[in-house]
Every structure is written in C-alpha cells, then in structure tokens.
Amino acid sequence: MDGFNAAVDALSGAVFMKVPVLGAQIELIVLYLALPMLFFTLWLGFPNLTAVGRALRILKAQPHAGEAKGDVSQWGALSTALSGTIGLGNIAGVAVALTMGGPGAILWMFVIGWFAMTVKMAEVTLGLKYRVFDARGHVHGGPMYVLKAVGAARGWPKAGLILGGFYAFFALFGAIPMVQVNQSFAQVKVVTGFANGWAYGTMLAGAVALVTLGGAAWLGEVAKRLTPLKVAVYLIGVATVLILHAAAIPGALADIWRGAWSGQAATGGAVGAFVAGMRRAVFASEAGVGSAVMAHSLARVRHPVSEGLVALLEPLLGTMIVCALGGLALVVAGTWKSGLEGIAITSAAFAQVSPSFPWLLAVVVVLFAYSTLVAWGFYGLQAWGYLFGNGPKAQWSYKILYIVALPPAAAIDLGRVVGIVDSSFFLMAIPNVIALYLCAGELRRDVREYLATPEEN
Numbered sequence: 001m002d003g004f005n006a007a008v009d010a011l012s013g014a015v016f017m018k019v020p021v022l023g024a025q026i027e028l029i030v031l032y033l034a035l036p037m038l039f040f041t042l043w044l045g046f047p048n049l050t051a052v053g054r055a056l057r058i059l060k061a062q063p064h065a066g067e068a069k070g071d072v073s074q075w076g077a078l079s080t081a082l083s084g085t086i087g088l089g090n091i092a093g094v095a096v097a098l099t100m101g102g103p104g105a106i107l108w109m110f111v112i113g114w115f116a117m118t119v120k121m122a123e124v125t126l127g128l129k130y131r132v133f134d135a136r137g138h139v140h141g142g143p144m145y146v147l148k149a150v151g152a153a154r155g156w157p158k159a160g161l162i163l164g165g166f167y168a169f170f171a172l173f174g175a176i177p178m179v180q181v182n183q184s185f186a187q188v189k190v191v192t193g194f195a196n197g198w199a200y201g202t203m204l205a206g207a208v209a210l211v212t213l214g215g216a217a218w219l220g221e222v223a224k225r226l227t228p229l230k231v232a233v234y235l236i237g238v239a240t241v242l243i244l245h246a247a248a249i250p251g252a253l254a255d256i257w258r259g260a261w262s263g264q265a266a267t268g269g270a271v272g273a274f275v276a277g278m279r280r281a282v283f284a285s286e287a288g289v290g291s292a293v294m295a296h297s298l299a300r301v302r303h304p305v306s307e308g309l310v311a312l313l314e315p316l317l318g319t320m321i322v323c324a325l326g327g328l329a330l331v332v333a334g335t336w337k338s339g340l341e342g343i344a345i346t347s348a349a350f351a352q353v354s355p356s357f358p359w360l361l362a363v364v365v366v367l368f369a370y371s372t373l374v375a376w377g378f379y380g381l382q383a384w385g386y387l388f389g390n391g392p393k394a395q396w397s398y399k400i401l402y403i404v405a406l407p408p409a410a411a412i413d414l415g416r417v418v419g420i421v422d423s424s425f426f427l428m429a430i431p432n433v434i435a436l437y438l439c440a441g442e443l444r445r446d447v448r449e450y451l452a453t454p455e456e457n
Contacts, residue, residue, distance in 0.1 A: 012419040015426050029426045030278045033288045036433050037115035040122050043440060044447050047312060048117035055309040057455060063300045070300030071139050074310050077299035080375055081292040081314055090318055091183070091234065091365060094327045095345035098336035101276025103252070104259025106327035108277025113319030116287030117312045122436055122443055125308030127293030128301060129446070134390055141297025142379075143290035143432040144168045144386045150438050163431040167290070168383040174291065174424035175380030176402065181409035183343040184369035190347050191362045201407030207370060209403045212377040230367040231322065237360055238329045240353050245332035252331040281323070285315040289425050290432035294382040295375065305450035377402050 016027045041048060062074040072080070097105040123143065130149040131141030144164035151160015185200045194200065242249065259273055286292050292314060301307045326346070330336050333349035340348055343365060350357035377399070384398035436443075 009419065011423045015423040027275055029429070030275050032433065033426070033429055034112075034278060036288060036436055037112065037119050040436065040440075040443075041115050041118040043444055044118055044122065046118075047121055047309070047447065048114055048316075051121075051309055051312060051451065052316070054451075054455060055312050058306055058310055061455075063302060068300040068302045069133070069139075071298045072300065074299045074301065074307060077296045077307065078310050078313065080298070080378070081295040081311065082318065090322045091326060091343060091346055091361075091368065093179075094323050095330060095336065095342055097276045098327065098330055098345070099341060101273040102259045103255040103327075103331050103336075104257075104261070104273030105277040106256050106324065106331065107260040108274045109281040109327065110320055110324045112278055112281040113285055113315045113323065116281065116285040116315040116319060119287040119436070120285065120292065120314055121308040121312040123288070123290050123293050123432060124296045124311035125304045125443060125446065126435065126439055127290075127297050128299070128304035128307045131297040138390075139298050140382060140385060140390065142167075142171075142294040142382050142386070143428075143435055144171075144383065146293075146435045146439075147431055150435060154438070163434060165387060167428055167431040168386045170424050170427040171291065171383035172380055172387075174289070174421065174428050175376045175383060176405050176409070178409035178412065179421050180369035180372045181406055182412060184365045185410040187343045187347055187358070187362045187365045190344065191358045197410035198407055201410035204366075204369065204373070204410075205403045205406040208373045208377060208406065209399075211374045212399050212403065230364055230371060231317075233360065233367070234364045235322070235325065237350055237353075237357060237364065238325050240357070241329040241333055241349050242325070244353055245329075248332040249328070252328060255331060256328070281319055285319040286425075287315055288429045288433055290428060290435075291376075291379050294379045297382075303450055305447055308447070373406065 015029060017029075018026060019028050019031075020026075059075055059078070063070075064073075070077075094106070094109070097109060101108070126146045127141045127143070130146045131139055132145055133139055144167045147164040147167065148160045151157055151163065154160075181201055181204060184204070185197050188200060189195055189197075245252075260277075292311065296307050296311055299307045299310070330345060330349050333352055335345050335348040335352075338345065338348055343361075347358045347361055350361045380402055381395060381398055385394065388394045388398075
C-alpha cells in the first residue's frame, strides 16, 4: 500500500504541476482547461445564453426510431450522460471543494459550470460529426474517433491515431469511478455500521454487472429511470437543510462571494478558491474531458449540432443547479468546518434536520454511485473498443476487468482516490482540448449554419 500511495502521489504531483501566475502558484492543467471554456464561449457566440431554449425544444421534438441514425433517443443519451455527470462528484465533490478552497469555491464552481456548457456543446457536436458505425450498425464514438478522423483529414494520420490512443488509454482509468464506490461505502458505513469495504464493493460490482453485461439498451433504460429519481431525492434533502437554516442563507451567500475574491489564508486565498472550484467543476461536469461524448454519440439525430445543444444542458443541471444548491446547504449548515471529509460533511448537514436524514442520503449516494458506475462502464467499453477492437471477446474481457476493478475502491484512502481520478480526468482532457482547437473553425461554421435553420432536429 505504501508503494501504491507513493505512485499515486507522484502521478498527482506531475499532473498538477504549479506555475506562478500574478504572484500565486496555480496548477498548469487548470489554466489549460479554463482557457478553452472562455475561448469557445466567445468564439461560438455565447450559446450558453442564447441556445438554452432551443436545446429544451429539441428534446420535445426528437426523432423516433428509424427517422435518424443512432441507437437511443436524445433524451436517453442525455440521461445516460447525466448518469455519469450527476453523481457523487456533485455531493462529495462539493464537500471536497469546500475543504480545499473554502466557501468561495462554490461560486467558482457555478461560474465555471456556466462556461463549461459551451465546451460540452462543442465536444459533443464533434463527437456526433465523427462517430462511426460498425458492420452490425452499432455506433462508436468519443474523442478518440474525433482525433483519428481529424488527424487523417489534415494529413497527420499517425498523430491522430497516437492522440486517440492516448485519450483511450487514460479513459480506461478515468472510467473506473472510484470516488463513487469509496464515498457511497463511507455513507453506508456511517448509517449502518457495516465496515467491510471489500464486501460492499463486491456487492455493488455484482449489481453493476447485471446492467453492464446487458449492453447499451439496458444502460439507457436504467439511466432514464434512475437519473430523475436520484436528483429529486437529493434536492429534497438539500431543500430541507436550506429551509431549516433559512435565516443563515444571506450570510452564507456573503461568505461565498467574499471567499471567491479574497479567500482564506489556509486555503490559498482567492486563487486557492478558484483552483478548488475549477478542479471540482471539471470533475462534476466533465466538460473538456470528453467522456460524455461517448454517451451522446448513441443519439438518433439529423444534425450533430442538435445533440451538442442537448449536451449544453448537462453542466446547467449538474454543476450550476445541483452543485450550487448542495454547496450552499453545506455552508449554511457549517459542517464543512467540522474536520470531516468528503461525504461525511454532507451527512452531518443532513443529520441536523433529523437523525433519519443520513439514511436518506445513504439511499441517494447508492443510487448516484450505481447509475454512474453503469454509465462509466459503457464509456470504458468505448475506449477499450478503440484500442482492442469491438469484437465479442474484447468486449467481454473489458466488462469482466471493469467489474473486478470496482471492489478495491471501497478500501482505498479518499485522498488517494481523488488523486487517481483527478489525474486521469485531466490527462484525458489534454488530447480532447487539442481536438477542439483543431476543429474550432468548422465548429463555428456548423453551429452558425444550424442555428440559422428552422427548428427541427
């Protein structure tokens, strides 16, 4: 375990190398992801302001089976993607952001979530444009296919293959949602006293196997049913905490605003708040990472930009609404200063309402973890297929490896889990952002042409 911990620390140190900016030390990878969020918001004409209404209308008029290419409906693709993005990164991740950057990190998560909407739209549009269909008619998509196609089109076929392989390799590690296993076990342990992490991880892996081995059709059905339920139950708990502490809300909002611009010495001041918010917002929204492209690639659409606009809604729902409200609840409850970590901070806030509320949270986190694990199992399968083919033997070998890899996550220290997941996520972002920049011109042309047409998919 000491060797494992040393390896994780070395990886995190390399990925999150810091550089001086305006007299403060800031992680280079954070700047790498912040810049495309700002650039594409300006380059594409602020679709995160102007196109939200059209995105909602697209969901009402989506093509039916046989009317467009794809395996699932646009709502099914969005639900699958939301199963991956609205997970414990939105519960435990907010708590981690508070302990890392103070209340100001919540405001930065909200702001970055808004800019993340445009990046999510851009990467999903490209994913739909460059997705491929195999001989059986099944869809395969993701940033690795975008990089392969764009590299070939520009006369750099080897570079495209290498960058696509780089993305797929780190996606295999990023696609093991260790935080979900770890933090759902932590909450179950709090409310039940069950302390066997390996046993819990094994039971969860068995439940995931039922869907993962069933294929993408099962995935869409499970996602459509679990996503609204888990979000609704969690927001009911958050709303109850906020109502109980209603008098403290104005002061909490003031603390969040002041913390974003001044911060606390213990958390690195305003820069520390921004970095904490940025890291957790990326983990919560996955914008720039490209993972959700693999889910959206399944959608039945007549035009790639149509699904890009649908994907625009992900950070709006997951980061700007769920994370912001959850973060506000933790600030008003004051439990982020209790010395606890991760999901235990949220559990303590829920316990202020009623001794039974941590049980409600336990149900929520298991639902969040389960649906996220199901969605990410599919993401990893897409990356595996790019590297090793999509034949039956290759697919079954990955599914078995994925299920076997889940139980250990319940027994690993939370800090090391966050280090592994964050490192993999940000390494996935490197080639994905390169693809976005390479396609900036065609992206703007495609978006402008689509928005100028009458409203249909």
